[in-house]
Amino acid sequence: MPPVDDQRWVVAAAALAERARPLSRPNPGVGAIVLKEGRVVGRGWTRFGGRPHAEAMALEKAGSAAHGATLYVTLEPCMHRSARGPACADLVVEAGLARVVVGMCDPDPRTAGAGLATLAESGVEVAQMGLQASRLSLSGHEMFQRHGRPHVTLKLALTLDGRLAMPDGSSRWITGPEARAHVHRERARADAILVGGETLRSDTPSLDVRLQGLEDRSPERWVLTRGPAPGGWKVLASPERAHSMPGVRYLFIEGGAGAAASFLRADMVDRLLIYRAPILLGDGRPALGDIGLTDLNDAHDRWRREDIRPLGRDTLEVYIRSRQEG
Amino acid sequence: MPPVDDQRWVVAAAALAERARPLSRPNPGVGAIVLKEGRVVGRGWTRFGGRPHAEAMALEKAGSAAHGATLYVTLEPCMHRSARGPACADLVVEAGLARVVVGMCDPDPRTAGAGLATLAESGVEVAQMGLQASRLSLSGHEMFQRHGRPHVTLKLALTLDGRLAMPDGSSRWITGPEARAHVHRERARADAILVGGETLRSDTPSLDVRLQGLEDRSPERWVLTRGPAPGGWKVLASPERAHSMPGVRYLFIEGGAGAAASFLRADMVDRLLIYRAPILLGDGRPALGDIGLTDLNDAHDRWRREDIRPLGRDTLEVYIRSRQEG
Numbered sequence: 001m002p003p004v005d006d007q008r009w010v011v012a013a014a015a016l017a018e019r020a021r022p023l024s025r026p027n028p029g030v031g032a033i034v035l036k037e038g039r040v041v042g043r044g045w046t047r048f049g050g051r052p053h054a055e056a057m058a059l060e061k062a063g064s065a066a067h068g069a070t071l072y073v074t075l076e077p078c079m080h081r082s083a084r085g086p087a088c089a090d091l092v093v094e095a096g097l098a099r100v101v102v103g104m105c106d107p108d109p110r111t112a113g114a115g116l117a118t119l120a121e122s123g124v125e126v127a128q129m130g131l132q133a134s135r136l137s138l139s140g141h142e143m144f145q146r147h148g149r150p151h152v153t154l155k156l157a158l159t160l161d162g163r164l165a166m167p168d169g170s171s172r173w174i175t176g177p178e179a180r181a182h183v184h185r186e187r188a189r190a191d192a193i194l195v196g197g198e199t200l201r202s203d204t205p206s207l208d209v210r211l212q213g214l215e216d217r218s219p220e221r222w223v224l225t226r227g228p229a230p231g232g233w234k235v236l237a238s239p240e241r242a243h244s245m246p247g248v249r250y251l252f253i254e255g256g257a258g259a260a261a262s263f264l265r266a267d268m269v270d271r272l273l274i275y276r277a278p279i280l281l282g283d284g285r286p287a288l289g290d291i292g293l294t295d296l297n298d299a300h301d302r303w304r305r306e307d308i309r310p311l312g313r314d315t316l317e318v319y320i321r322s323r324q325e326g
Numbered sequence: 327m328p329p330v331d332d333q334r335w336v337v338a339a340a341a342l343a344e345r346a347r348p349l350s351r352p353n354p355g356v357g358a359i360v361l362k363e364g365r366v367v368g369r370g371w372t373r374f375g376g377r378p379h380a381e382a383m384a385l386e387k388a389g390s391a392a393h394g395a396t397l398y399v400t401l402e403p404c405m406h407r408s409a410r411g412p413a414c415a416d417l418v419v420e421a422g423l424a425r426v427v428v429g430m431c432d433p434d435p436r437t438a439g440a441g442l443a444t445l446a447e448s449g450v451e452v453a454q455m456g457l458q459a460s461r462l463s464l465s466g467h468e469m470f471q472r473h474g475r476p477h478v479t480l481k482l483a484l485t486l487d488g489r490l491a492m493p494d495g496s497s498r499w500i501t502g503p504e505a506r507a508h509v510h511r512e513r514a515r516a517d518a519i520l521v522g523g524e525t526l527r528s529d530t531p532s533l534d535v536r537l538q539g540l541e542d543r544s545p546e547r548w549v550l551t552r553g554p555a556p557g558g559w560k561v562l563a564s565p566e567r568a569h570s571m572p573g574v575r576y577l578f579i580e581g582g583a584g585a586a587a588s589f590l591r592a593d594m595v596d597r598l599l600i601y602r603a604p605i606l607l608g609d610g611r612p613a614l615g616d617i618g619l620t621d622l623n624d625a626h627d628r629w630r631r632e633d634i635r636p637l638g639r640d641t642l643e644v645y646i647r648s649r650q651e652g
Contacts, residue, residue, distance in 0.1 A: 154472060160629070160645070161613040162488010174622075192647060261608055272606075274486060277623040278645060279576050280598075282587055282617030287487040291608030294498070296492050299605040303486070308641060315634060315643075319486070319604060 009033055010103045010129050014137040017054070017074050021137075022191050022219070026247040028075060028141035034062040034097075036069035046116040053078065055088040061198040067096035074103040074134040075141070078112040089115040092124065099125040103134025107145035136306075136320075140191075140249030143270065145161045149243045150191070150251040153271040154260055155183060156287055160276065163284030164257065168286040169202065171285075178312030179275040184209050186273060188217035190252035192245060194236060196259030197225035207254060220248070224259045225290035239266040260290035267321075272303065335359055335398040336429045336455050340463040343380070343400050346372040347463075348517050348545070352573040354401060354467030356380035360388040360423075362395035379404065381414040385421050393422040400429040400460040401467070403441040415441040418450065425451040427508045429460025433471035462632075462646075466517075466575030469596065476517070479597040480586055481509060482613055486602065489610030490583065495528065497611075504638030505601040510535050512599060514543035516578035518571060520562060521586030523551035527530040533580060546574070550585045565592040587615035594648075598629065602645040 013031035020029030027050025034042035042065070044057025052060075055077050059066050063091045071077075077088035077100065092100060105128060106112060116126050135142060140151040157175045158164055165171035173180070187193060188209045195205060208218040222234045222245070236242060239262050241304055242251060253263060258314045263269050293299055307318040330539030339357035346355030353376030360368035368391070378386075381403050385392050403414035403426065418426060426445055431454060432438060439594045442452050461468060466477040483501045485491055491497035499506070513519055514535045521531060526549045534544040547559045548571070562568065565588050568577060579589060589595050619625055633644040 025369065068418075156487075158488065159625070160488075160598070160643070161482075162484065162486075166619075170622055172622070264606065264608065272486065277626075278629045278631055280590065280614065280617060280619075280629070282590065282614045282619055286612065288606065288608045291606060293492075293606075293608055294609075296496055296498070299485070299607060300603075303604040303606070304638075305604055305636065305641065308402060308636075310631070310634075313631075317486070317641075 006072070006101050006127065007129060007131060009035060010074065010101060010131050011133045013072045014075050014103065014131075014133040015170065016043055016045045017137045020054070021189050022217070022250055023048045024050050025191050025249060026050065028138050030073060030075045031059040031137070032071060032073040034058050034066055034069050034071050036062070036065050038320060041065040041069060051084050053085065053088050056091055059091055062095070068098045070099040070101065071097050072101050074137055076102045076104070076106040076111055076113070076128070077112045077115040078106065078108070079118060079120070087115075089118040092119060093122040094143055095126055099127070101127045101129060103129055103140075104132045104138065107142055139270065144249055149268070150245060150248045151270050152242070152251045152263060152268050153186070153190070153254060153273055154253045154263060154269045155186065155255070155273045155275070156260065157275045158277070158287050159279050159281050159284070161280050161282065162287045163281040164255070164287050165285040166281065167283050167285065169285065174277045174279070175275045175314050176277070176312045179277075179314040179316070181211065182316065184211045184214075184277070187219060187252060188214045190219045190250045191248040192220040192222050192250075193252045193254055194222040194224055194259065195254050196256045196262075197223055197227065198258060199254070199256040200225070200229075200233070205254065219252070224262060239263045239268045242268065257285065257289050260287070261291050264288065264291040270321045271306075272317070272319040274319070275311065276315045276317055278315075280315055332398070332427050332453065333365055333455060335361060336400065336427060336457050337459045340429060340457075340459040342369055342371045343463045345517050346380070347354050348377060348543070348576055349374045350577055351517050352376065354464050356399060356401045357463070358384040358395050358397060358399040360384050360392055360395050362388070362391050367391040367395060377410050379411065379414050381419055381568045382411060382463060385417055388421070394424045396425040396427065397423050398427050400463055402430070402432040402437055402439070402454070403445070404432065404434070405437045405440040405444060413441075414516045415444040416577045416587050417485060418445060419448040423450055425453070427453045427455060429455055429457045430464065430468075433468055439636065454527055460590070465596065475594070476571060476574045477583060477596050478568070478577045478579060478589060479512070479516070479596050479599055480579045480589060480595045481512065481599045481601070482586065483509075483601045484603070485605050485607050485610070486611050487606050487608065488613045489607040490581070490613050491611040492607065493609050493611065495611065500603045500605070501601045501640050502603070502638045505603075505640040505642070507537065508637055508642065509601070510537045510540075513578060514540045516545045516576045517547040517574040518548050518576075519580055520548040520550055520585065521580050522582045522588075524584060525580070525582040526551075526555075526559070531580065545578070565589045565594045568594065583611065583615050586613070587617050588616065590617040596647045598643070598645040600645070601637065602641045604641075604645055619630055
């Protein structure tokens with residue numbers, strides 16, 4: 001089978017993994033597909049609370065058809081032998097799979113290549129794709145394993161000229177209903193949402209998920225402040241303290257300009273979601289405060305365009321922080 | 327022939343018309359195609375200084391093949407019988423064309439429907455498409471005929487957060503080489519370029535066209551100021567005075583924020599060209615000054631997205647001013 005098909009099946013598994021996010025927390029949301037003679041015989045994704053794992057679900061669906069089949073999975077099968085379930089690498093060997101194609105190696109030190117090694121030693125053919133689609137679908141897991149903090153998305157709803165509100169602070173509405181619905185979907189994919197102290201005091205945002213069927217996905221609410229917080233809100237004293245947000249793998253920053261700038265100054269924004277309205281304000285509140293930039297040259301080569309697409313009358317712009325690390 | 331093919335041939339004629347811009351000034355840059363039994367037998371576009379007209383060139387190429395053929399032309403054939411050449415409507419009748427499809431009626435009162443009427447009275451089948459592609463390619467002509475002023479494009483080179491320079495004014499470079507080359511191409515399509523007085527004093531921009539083969543397309547240079555101007559620069563005292571810029575059909579505003587805001591306050595910007603760099607500045611110089619907006623609701627429904635596309639590492643965003651007029 002040519003590699004291009006391998007890639008497409010891993011991308012399909014990454015799409016399945018979206019079903020696990022964020023319900024699998026704090027475990028990574030993984031997707032898995034079992035393919036036998038060109039036919040899908042099993043599909044799986046990490047379930048609520050992290051178990052069963054995606055491979056276990058896909059192999060159970062496949063049953064005896066798994067014998068001699070190929071498993072496509074976004075993350076290296078785990079080697080965690082625990083009371084909560086068998087290690088996936090063991091399950092794969094037992095199921096008699098001929099081949100396993102993984103999107104990325106697991107940075108979790110309990111696996112970190114040991115899963116692939118176990119498979120190879122047992123005679124299973126293994127391939128590791130290093131695919132962007134896998135990495136994006138597991139960005140919260142990778143960030144936590146490598147740097148001990150959540151993956152951070154900064155949302156900005158801006159005009160063409162980069163304003164987020166009128167001079168008096170009014171911002172209802174900059175963006176249209178499609179963009180606002182998309183924000184609710186993005187909230188539903190996060191473990192926690194954060195706003196700045198001033199935004200909390202002036203806007204009292206509810207930050208819940210108002211999408212039919214997803215109301216129970218509303219994430220934890222955090223406020224960036226050195227002071228106290230009202231009931232139902234947790235306090236983050238500084239961006240650096242995000243290293244101790246229990247169970248939070250995906251953090252979604254809703255604003256305002258001060259909180260956004262704080263996280264950018266700390267270089268702790270990994271993804272920008274800009275909802276761009278086709279309007280000009282001229283005078284108005286700027287998108288950001290001081291982000292610590294002193295030389296224009298330093299502003300370059302930090303953000304990579306991931307997606308740009310129409311969203312009703314607005315445009316969604318997605319940028320990913322470029323970092324040198326593998 | 328189904329209308330969808332008619333549309334495609336008019337769009338093709340509009341692409342040809344691009345060759346006439348801005349060399350045909352002050353005449354409109356028109357494109358024409360003669361189609362005989364599915365084959366192109368003649369093509370034309372308005373020549374330097376406005377003559378010959380596109381139809382005359384296309385019909386001359388077609389020769390006797392024009393008999394019984396269809397003419398696709400972006401603008402209604404003219405009825406100007408002058409010493410500089412015959413009226414195109416007369417030429418079309420003489421050539422024995424069976425059918426004429428025009429992109430738009432000519433708002434010039436000397437024609438304004440009289441060209442199509444002459445054709446119809448002579449037994450030529452006529453169709454008028456009202457196509458956006460024609461209107462865009464003739465926007466300078468339409469604006470001058472309807473409102474007596476040039477069509478105005480405002481160029482902005484901005485960051486994701488809407489900054490056009492660092493706090494100290496430095497802006498080399500916000501955008502990359504592809505975007506800057508595209509600006510030179512857009513300059514070559516304009517009759518005149520304008521900057522604000524402060525930009526002229528602080529940046530001393532040359533504003534010439536530095537593209538191989540197009541160096542002689544460098545447009546007139548104007549400065550928006552109430553004071554005097556250096557040699558080689560013409561003075562515009564206010565946006566409203568653009569009604570008296572001799573022969574200028576396409577005006578390209580290069581900046582800065584003050585000149586841009588002046589034209590927006592006067593509602594005299596028809597097209598926005600935003601070159602968006604994938605960088606954040608935080609603090610910095612804003613894209614625009616006060617544009618006279620007092621209510622957020624009034625900002626909406628003014629700009630229609632015409633195009634968004636990658637340009638090297640940057641993104642080109644094109645917006646057209648939505649106006650109620652036909």
